[in-house]
Amino acid sequence: MATLRDVAVSTGLSPATISRALSGARYVDDATRARVVDAARRLGYRPNALARALRAKQTMTVGLIVPDIRNDFYAETASVLQGAFEERGYRLLLCITNNEAESDRSYLNTLAEFRVDAIVYVPSTPTGARGLLSAPKRIPIVELLRHTEEGRYDAIVSDDREGAAALTSHLIGLKHRRIAMIAGPESLSTTRYRIAGYREAMRAAGLSARVERGPYTPDHGYRATRDLLAHENKPTAIFSSAGPLTVGVLRALKDLGVAIPGDVSLVAFEDPDWYAAQNPPLTCYALPLREMALLAVELVTKRLAEPAEAERPPTTLRFSGHLIVRGSSAPPSNTPADL
Amino acid sequence: MATLRDVAVSTGLSPATISRALSGARYVDDATRARVVDAARRLGYRPNALARALRAKQTMTVGLIVPDIRNDFYAETASVLQGAFEERGYRLLLCITNNEAESDRSYLNTLAEFRVDAIVYVPSTPTGARGLLSAPKRIPIVELLRHTEEGRYDAIVSDDREGAAALTSHLIGLKHRRIAMIAGPESLSTTRYRIAGYREAMRAAGLSARVERGPYTPDHGYRATRDLLAHENKPTAIFSSAGPLTVGVLRALKDLGVAIPGDVSLVAFEDPDWYAAQNPPLTCYALPLREMALLAVELVTKRLAEPAEAERPPTTLRFSGHLIVRGSSAPPSNTPADL
């Protein structure tokens, strides 16, 4: 691989001049630059980003830690982040934790070793980036979508409580009384808030809650649904709190021959593309994912660019989504709603 | 940020010893190592991966270039790759091209500058990694899922032609005669092969083909479907050649009040989770994505590890998927199939 020195030798100039000609725009004779650029091309020279980063003390790389890239929720987020950072000249180092707390710790450290300029972090732990405590240098971290107990970092989160309450209230408004929720693991902040919102809405209506906890997988959605419908007093409505769960719920309802919304109403958190394409399309609570991700980029680049920003205390921004009523929710069959 | 030298000073040892104690396992006294490890922890020392890579001439980083991470097809692939490379100690640098050829070129070069040890590349151009031609050093590249004209790299691809033919033949077997295909842009190898497979099956049955080309987006799927159903001689079956297209197709059919499979049968390429959860579940052609991705990792690490492998000529491996018949395909209503 050709180095800057090779270009220097081949042109009879000094390395410094090559460097200036190729990156530092100023102080180079036009003719010289032309000669350099030409030689560089001929030699197939590619600057070594590592060496450059080592000198410059910045890698132009941002670490992204997400729980699961197959989940549209995070895929959409990653996609937006990648595009926005790309525009600003940053690369993205992707880490996938599968919702495992131990992975969080390990990736956070790996990213620190790689000297990423910043980290966008969707935490899978209640405790957060404390595994980084070793690193004295404060590397900007923004927590996205989920957040941790300690308020040491910027956080951009959704109002999960409100969303869950909105979905639940919608069902209650349709006169459902036995509404079950299928939730994720309680170690995650989103899960806790969604459960809280659901419980509050139920309590306010004098109804008793029923929550099925488990991992954020189709399997859990499937099993929970079958469990819920296996017993007496089965729910007339189900609230699925995440995309992967919904996949399982739908499969289970199909396998059981349960009609939506005829036998059971279904509402869900988030709004991946395919929800609207369902038959019937799913009532859901949609979050402004794109805006949230873009704000994360904004926040990070601001902290990176302005030294003064580095010391500003961390802020938490909370975004609201909105309820989208579609065909999957209707009054329970034996209790017509008075519309 | 603490450096190796800081640890050296703090222990009264030399940098060389610290380095050996922390990475090079051999030739260090146990007591010394303990002292070093302790000091390192106390100082919050994190080795600088950049400096290490610069010296070692390997970054332990693999570049991944995919067209669209929101597409389950690539999300699943990325997820498997990330896990497998992680296990082998490699990080993943993620690039998303949005199916734009120019992005391919630019990312390929960025990755070269970053001195990634290898690249897993899902190409969005017909020409391929020729934008890398500048780099004399041969960096291992494996083309995944799609491939390019030049056979200069290892390639792991699916038998798209066979898959498309299988889906089409399935519909023909059900006695459909007007079968339309909704396809992607012809610049992509997958598109060309899928179209070819479809055309061949149609021709073999003496039927005339109808292909709607466009970008791999729900929008294109939506518009194409509406177009197809707007005219006389509308198709009795639709073949959607990718997940994002299917989202649009389903939405259009719903908006038009067209029943599946009553009015129109629908079959699709690939098999994201939610296909099976559809109502009716979608007949599709599923590819062994996981196996393909794992093989890519295998191939890359082999080339990386064994110097002899570096010179082995590139191979192309083609994987077959299998047809999964589900509820979305049935005989056309006015022409009952003789089963």
Added chain:
DNA sequence: CTGAAAGCGCTAACAA
């Protein structure tokens, strides 16, 4: 088993 010295490829003072 440990230390000294050199250098990976680049950039940024400082001189010329």
Added chain:
DNA sequence: TTGTTAGCGCTTTCAG
């Protein structure tokens, strides 16, 4: 405008 020098943080001979 161009060249010289030093050094980012690490590993790796080569001596001791």
